[in-house]
Amino acid sequence: AAAAGAAGAGAARAAGAAAGADAADDAALVAHYADKEFEYGFASTCKMVLPASELKGKKILDVCCRRGKGVFKLSSMAGNGGGVIGVDWSAAHLAEARDRMERAWRDSGLARNNMEFRAAYPEDLIAAGIGTSTMDVVYVNSVNTLFFDTARALREFGRVLKPGGLLVFETVLADRERDDDVVAAARELGNCIQAARTRQENEAWLAAAGFGEATVVESYAVEASRGFKPGSTVDVVPGDEDVRYEAVSLYVSKL
Structure with a gap:
């Protein structure tokens, strides 16, 4: 009985520690996105090769x-x-999108409104009521290198997609392994190009999230300083000037 009690107490402590870790992680998630909109950098660029x-x-x-x-x-x-369904963490962006929604569907000649907007972080789509295996397609642009946790977000995309569903994944790839301090500083600046990781790292995240092999449908070289349109620039972090970056549009199917 004493052993059983000790085991029960140990399990309770473990559960409490896990709950505490989850709460701390959730707090870090919220803090990461607070006041971040990633405007006017390359993260604002949506190629939308669809x-x-x-x-x-x-x-x-x-x-x-x-x-x-x-x-x-x-x-x-x-x-x-x-x-x-459009999801974003910015209440201001969502309000503006909703204000423009009716005109958009009417201008498209649709018989009805076929869109809605919900508040959510990329890593926690279930908070917006996005159920498991409910979506045919997920689209995400190059802001993903600035996510709180790209691997976790990709697992969420895999969760909401139906088997065989398509992820249209715009991202930036670096040609070599990165200095973590430079990447962290780039993320603080909101420089989504300089925050890029390698193709191998991205492929590992995709595989772990239940996706198959990615097909590259478009790619082109980008400089770390490139902004949201040709001719505009953003600040960069010194320390990895030899790294080369490639913007890619990938199609990846859920297995």
Whole structure:
């Protein structure tokens, strides 16, 4: 009985420690995104190289949708038989997107509104009511290198996608392993290019999240200082001037 009691107490302590760790992680998640909108850097760029013919009638999730421009484009492609959910952590961005929503679906010639906007962090889509295996397509742009936890976010994308569902993944890849201090400083600056990790690291995260092999549908070299449009620049962190960066658009299917 004493042994059973000790075991029970140990389990309770372990459960309490796990709950405390989860609470601390959640607090860190909220703190990471507080007051962050990642405006005017390359993270604001959405190439949206999309398989238009495959989106009709689909249920699509746009992660970090900002003011809704990408959702409006996806909405038109999904058509009357499909639907789009845009998620973002910025209340101001979501309010602006909702204000523009009705005009957007009418301008697209749709019979009804097929989109909605919800508040969520990329790592915690369930908080916005995005259920498991409910989405046909997830789209995310190059802001992903600035996520609180890219690997965790990719697991969430895998969770919400149906088997065989498509992740349209815009990101930046570095040509070599990175100095962690430089990456951390770049993330604080909001420089999503200089915060990039290698192709191998991204492929490992995708595999762990239940995705198959990625297909590169577009790629081009980018400088660490590139801003949200050609000719604009952002601050960079010294220390890895020899690193080369490649912006890529990937299609990756959930296994």
